[in-house]
Amino acid sequence: xxxxxxxxxxxxxxxxxxxxxxxxxxxxxxxxxxxxxxxxxxxxxxxxxxxxxxxxxxxxxxxxxxxxxxxxxxxxxxxxxxxxxxxxxxxxxxxxxxxxxxxxxxxxxxxxxxxxxxxxxxxxxxxxxxxxxxxxxxxxxxxxxxxxxxxxxxxxxxxxxxxxxxxxxxxxxxxxxxxxxxxxxxxxxxxxxxxxxxxxxxxxxxxxxxxxxxxxxxxxxxxxxxxxxxxxxxxxxxxxxxxxxxxxxxxxxxxxxxxxxxxxxxxxxxxxxxxxxxxxxxxxxxxxxxxxxxxxxxxxxxxxxxxxxxxxxxxxxxxxxxxxxxxxxxxxxx
Amino acid sequence: xxxxxxxxxxxxxxxxxxxxxxxxxxxxxxxxxxxxxxxxxxxxxxxxxxxxxxxxxxxxxxxxxxxxxxxxxxxxxxxxxxxxxxxxxxxxxxxxxxxxxxxxxxxxxxxxxxxxxxxxxxxxxxxxxxxxxxxxxxxxxxxxxxxxxxxxxxxxxxxxxxxxxxxxxxxxxxxxxxxxxxxxxxxxxxxxxxxxxxxxxxxxxxxxxxxxxxxxxxxxxxxxxxxxxxxxxxxxxxxxxxxxxxxxxxxxxxxxxxxxxxxxxxxxxxxxxxxxxxxxxxxxxxxxxxxxxxxxxxxxxxxxxxxxxxxxxxxxxxxxxxxxxxxxxxxxxxxxxxxxxxxxxxxxxxxxxxxxxxxxxxxxxxxxxxxxxxxxxxxxxxx
Numbered sequence: 001x002x003x004x005x006x007x008x009x010x011x012x013x014x015x016x017x018x019x020x021x022x023x024x025x026x027x028x029x030x031x032x033x034x035x036x037x038x039x040x041x042x043x044x045x046x047x048x049x050x051x052x053x054x055x056x057x058x059x060x061x062x063x064x065x066x067x068x069x070x071x072x073x074x075x076x077x078x079x080x081x082x083x084x085x086x087x088x089x090x091x092x093x094x095x096x097x098x099x100x101x102x103x104x105x106x107x108x109x110x111x112x113x114x115x116x117x118x119x120x121x122x123x124x125x126x127x128x129x130x131x132x133x134x135x136x137x138x139x140x141x142x143x144x145x146x147x148x149x150x151x152x153x154x155x156x157x158x159x160x161x162x163x164x165x166x167x168x169x170x171x172x173x174x175x176x177x178x179x180x181x182x183x184x185x186x187x188x189x190x191x192x193x194x195x196x197x198x199x200x201x202x203x204x205x206x207x208x209x210x211x212x213x214x215x216x217x218x219x220x221x222x223x224x225x226x227x228x229x230x231x232x233x234x235x236x237x238x239x240x241x242x243x244x245x246x247x248x249x250x251x252x253x254x255x256x257x258x259x260x261x262x263x264x265x266x267x268x269x270x271x272x273x274x275x276x277x278x279x280x281x282x283x284x285x286x287x288x289x290x291x292x293x294x295x296x297x298x299x300x301x302x303x304x305x306x307x308x309x310x311x312x313x314x315x316x317x318x319x320x321x322x323x324x325x326x327x328x329x330x331x332x333x334x
Numbered sequence: 335x336x337x338x339x340x341x342x343x344x345x346x347x348x349x350x351x352x353x354x355x356x357x358x359x360x361x362x363x364x365x366x367x368x369x370x371x372x373x374x375x376x377x378x379x380x381x382x383x384x385x386x387x388x389x390x391x392x393x394x395x396x397x398x399x400x401x402x403x404x405x406x407x408x409x410x411x412x413x414x415x416x417x418x419x420x421x422x423x424x425x426x427x428x429x430x431x432x433x434x435x436x437x438x439x440x441x442x443x444x445x446x447x448x449x450x451x452x453x454x455x456x457x458x459x460x461x462x463x464x465x466x467x468x469x470x471x472x473x474x475x476x477x478x479x480x481x482x483x484x485x486x487x488x489x490x491x492x493x494x495x496x497x498x499x500x501x502x503x504x505x506x507x508x509x510x511x512x513x514x515x516x517x518x519x520x521x522x523x524x525x526x527x528x529x530x531x532x533x534x535x536x537x538x539x540x541x542x543x544x545x546x547x548x549x550x551x552x553x554x555x556x557x558x559x560x561x562x563x564x565x566x567x568x569x570x571x572x573x574x575x576x577x578x579x580x581x582x583x584x585x586x587x588x589x590x591x592x593x594x595x596x597x598x599x600x601x602x603x604x605x606x607x608x609x610x611x612x613x614x615x616x617x618x619x620x621x622x623x624x625x626x627x628x629x630x631x632x633x634x635x636x637x638x639x640x641x642x643x644x645x646x647x648x649x650x651x652x653x654x655x656x657x658x659x660x661x662x663x664x665x666x667x668x669x670x671x672x673x674x675x676x677x678x679x680x681x682x683x684x685x686x687x688x689x690x691x692x693x694x695x696x697x698x699x700x701x702x703x704x705x706x707x708x709x710x711x712x713x714x715x716x717x
Contacts, residue, residue, distance in 0.1 A: 054469070054470075163345070163348075163349075166345070166349070167349050167352055167353070169647065169648070169651070170349060170647070170651070170693075170696050170697055170700050171353070171651075171693065171696065172651050172654040172655045172658070172692055172696055173651075173655065174655035174658060174659070175654065175655060175658050175670070175673060175689065175692050176689070178658070178673060178674060178677050179360070179673070179677065179685055179689045180360075181677065182676075182677040182680065182682075182685055183360055183361075183363070203648070256477060260477070260479070263479055264479075264480065264481065264659055267479075267481045267482075268481075268662065268674060269678075270677065270678075277479075278479075281479075281481065281482060285485075290485050290489070291488075291489065291493060300482060300485075303482075304479050304482035304483075307479035307482070308474065308477060308478045308479050308482075311477035311478075311479070312473050312474055312476075312477035312478075315473060315476070315477050316473055319601070
């Protein structure tokens with residue numbers, strides 16, 4: 001395990017009636033020890049992560065996309081005139097023909113409606129990150145709680161959540177989202193919420209529960225119970241922190257599926273969004289520019305490549321992280 | 335084993351009930367109700383509206399409506415489609431189901447087989463060029479933006495090279511003047527393919543059981559002869575050109591779906607192989623002096639298969655979603671495209687019917703995986 005070891009249960013912090021000053025000091029010491037251990041395990045994990053070339057490469061890709069996301073508001077505020085470069089309402093007055101090929105003023109050309117493609121690409125990057133990370137946070141929050149609670153209480157609660165997870169796994173999520181888009185007006189926030197909830201109660205919960213089961217039988221949980229820790233405290237102070245490395249891994253995979261689902265649904269024209277990579281391809285497709293092949297490449301290639309690269313970067317970074325979290329996958333020097 | 339399967343079937347039935355309940359509640363949760371949606375549609379004549387109100391029992395309390403909804407679903411009565419007006423939803427869906435099944439079953443089978451073979455090979459030789467090439471191309475295909483990839487396939491193979499038609503199910507020019515329907519030709523093709531698969535499987539298994547090497551050698555020629563005879567019979571039957579036309583339209587969607595979904599199985603097989611390779615029995619097999627290939631295929635890969643089959647359900651669901659996308663891009667008129675068309679034209683009865691069909695489909699896939707697992711893992715049989 002690469003997490004903070006459970007000193008918490010044996011330190012004065014959780015004993016019933018410690019003196020006031022000692023408790024404060026104990027807390028401080030505890031916090032220090034925990035930070036030190038966390039830092040050390042982080043450094044260990046980091047060095048294992050660096051060994052995998054694919055992992056480093058994908059992390060770099062994510063960083064590049066993050067820089068792209070940050071650069072859009074800066075460019076809009078300084079260099080780009082909103083009348084021309086706004087991703088949705090802008091119009092390139094300086095071009096005569098509208099899907100204009102790349103030029104110095106418009107490095108990736110313009111789309112059929114005369115909007116700058118680079119500006120659209122950069123502005124969508126930010127919302128993809130927001131979507132992916134929101135969905136991942138919702139998934140992890142739900143999945144760790146459900147996993148820990150199901151493993152801790154067992155019995156009926158466990159059976160209920162696991163059957164629910166079975167049900168959700170058996171549902172094809174894109175098809176479900178297509179149906180939901182017919183029933184409700186899906187925007188970015190609702191989409192992230194739905195994907196997060198589906199992921200959180202679905203497969204991720206099962207995996208985290210099996211991890212929580214192995215934590216539940218560790219001696220320090222027993223110790224915490226003997227020391228008088230309540231159910232709530234044991235679950236959220238002792239079990240959940242030890243689930244976090246694994247849930248971080250599943251955050252990565254959720255980001256991939258969220259970005260992918262968004263792109264597919266907006267490609268099909270079913271979402272209520274301002275701009276996204278999927279919508280860019282949708283616009284080109286509806287206009288019939290796709291079968292022009294390489295002639296209008298700037299309408300499809302940047303957006304399609306961005307979706308593919310960001311999705312695979314998160315996926316591959318997750319797999320590299322898997323080698324950190326799961327020692328059995330590591331390469332041995334044999 | 336039977337007990338285990340019966341228990342799983344019960345759970346599946348319960349899950350199906352839950353899916354039906356959820357679809358019912360989703361319709362109820364909509365702003366404005368189903369009844370007003372129907373009643374205000376000017377395209378439907380009054381008597382049809384009256385008939386539908388009676389069929390759906392829209393004037394009754396909610397719990398009664400729920401029971402009626404359940405009864406209707408179980409008797410296959412999803413109402414009449416708005417988009418295909420006089421036709422019942424069930425008829426539209428049944429017409430399109432076989433097309434999705436073919437696309438899905440062929441692509442899943444192929445991607446599982448390819449993924450397993452590749453995963454086995456790259457785990458056996460870690461760090462080689464093959465591992466990097468397979469991992470990178472596999473994950474790229476796995477995470478590639480499916481619609482863009484499908485469009486690229488169309489552009490390269492249909493538009494530039496002209497090997498295959500651009501999309502759709504058949505070419506009207508070929509079918510003009512023929513008096514058979516596309517679906518009858520298609521079901522005949524399905525029956526032929528199924529019969530051939532059963533026959534080939536039977537020949538392989540029956541001859542293997544015999545243990546006679548002479549007979550074993552005969553099995554491949556027998557299958558080859560059958561494989562050659564089938565096109566001949568079709569060519570002589572007079573609808574050969576029509577079948578060939580459908581077949582041509584099938585190739586590109588199936589290849590695309592296979593390419594995007596094989597990587598999941600490949601990466602999982604690799605991980606699972608890496609764990610089994612370290613087991614003692616693999617070392618024992620090597621120490622015995624067995625050839626590498628036999629150690630890999632008979633000792634390591636057989637055991638590495640179990641976790642891969644367990645998570646086959648994930649790849650099946652991935653393929654179901656993938657087939658919705660692939661169908662919509664290739665205009666392949668299956669269940670997935672029907673769902674999408676229905677969503678776009680707000681044809682709610684058809685949407686509900688299609689999602690129930692897709693749900694049923696995935697549950698059925700789940701059951702098949704369970705049966706396969708019982709067959710592969712003897713430990714379950716003794717429970």
